[in-house]
Amino acid sequence: MDAFLINGPSIFASADAMSAKEPSIWGLGAYIAFVLVILLVLMSYAKKGLSVRVFKNPVTSLFEQLYLFIENMCVSSIGQHGRKYIPMMMVFWLMIFVGNIVALLFPFAPTADLSFNLGMALIAVCYVQYEGVRANGLLGHLKHFTGPKLSGAMVAISGLIFTIEIISELMKNVSLSLRLYGNIHGGHLAVEAMNQLGNKIYVPLGVLVLLLIKLLTCLVQALIFTMLTCVYLSLVTHHSEDHAEEGHTATAH
């Protein structure tokens, strides 16, 4: 215990301790399968309640609330054409949230794995780039990176801005994945540390004190991941919004 206090949580411990904690790909696969089974059970239970006109099934109504919430988020941050991103956001939200809940109760969880989070962040950012290219064309999308229009010798500055923008796009991956990993894994470490504090009086202090905060973190992290993806999407597809809006109203009337 003294060693723990001096060396701090295991994030700063030696590599052997880390590798002992981090499961192999089979362990990660098992946890992902576990999360998927939870989701599958919930969904197939909720699917039964869909046939009723008013959703009496509590799980179904929860899913409906989630759907409305995410729809609201997409529409308010992206605009009317943000409606088509709802399924993707739903999948992200559900995976992250259920993963976080698993992280609350189990020593490991998919979202507590940096590789898993990096995979999700890569999907999100690559999809954002894909949508940007689809909305503005390849050249338009690249021009989006160069910032405001400059002339003459200022082109060099455009190049600089381009480089910085590319780096910031790459950092989006890092920020999305590292935030989730840091929060969930850090939550684990904090619980462990507090448990060790309570070891002397045989009370799992960390579990008792941090459970509610961790629950809040679960919700907020799922929210932030999807919301940031929405914001990135809105930044990229913003220019085409007017056209889409016009087209939508034109078809509506």
Added chain:
Amino acid sequence: MSNSQKSSGAPPALLYVAGLVLMVGGTYASLNLKIEAIEKLNEQGLPLDLGKTVAVIGVFLILFPAIKSFFLNPLTEAIETRNHQLEDTFSEAENLRAEMHKLRTDYEARLAETEAEARFQIQNQIKEAQNLRQQLMTEAAERADALVRQAQMEIEQEKTQAIATIRTHVVDLTLAAAEKVIGENMDTDKNRRLIAEFMDTVEVAS
């Protein structure tokens, strides 16, 4: 609406295949490949494994279309049909309300019309009655006038007749009285004339 619901151009089958390939490849890479830089990261406390990342991307590529077709599409459909139903119910209620409103205005208009007609008829009747009364009154007055005039005429007639009768009677009486007073030998015609003249003067005096 249904067109914009499609999230990406890639068909689900392609996503499934790509996901499977990525999963298998990622697993293989995670088990067999070791990259120097990543190993260094791992030593520093960042447990990154790109093989796992690739496998996770594969899992998600499979997951998106699967969950979408398994759950999200039915959910969206159910919510939308419910919203449509609600909208239909609302519009129906709105229609019914409009219809009711129209009926009420119709009814009120008809009521006002009937009332106006009744009032008009009552006024007509009153006017007619007044006319009739006026007519009756003038007629009655005329008739009374006529009666009074006839009566006056008759009275006048009677009066003259009575005066004439009285005159002859007075003449006869006077004559009889004079006969008795003066006697037999008297020129009756001359006397009679004298008396008549006298009577005239008397009459004038009276």
Added chain:
Amino acid sequence: MGTGLGLGVGIAALGVGIGLGLIGNGALQGMARQPEAIGKLQTAMLIALAFVELVFLLTVFVAPFLIK
């Protein structure tokens, strides 16, 4: 090594704590002044919180590289 890391993380936590407090302060003031804008403010606040939090996480994960 442990002491230096602890100190660095402590300083990072200090700065991030101040930053989070400022964000919360601003958001609460805005919400109190304009209760009808709570939804938008919450979104913006959460995004800002996420970015400030990231600074701390970056510190935590980058610090071991710098101390050798």
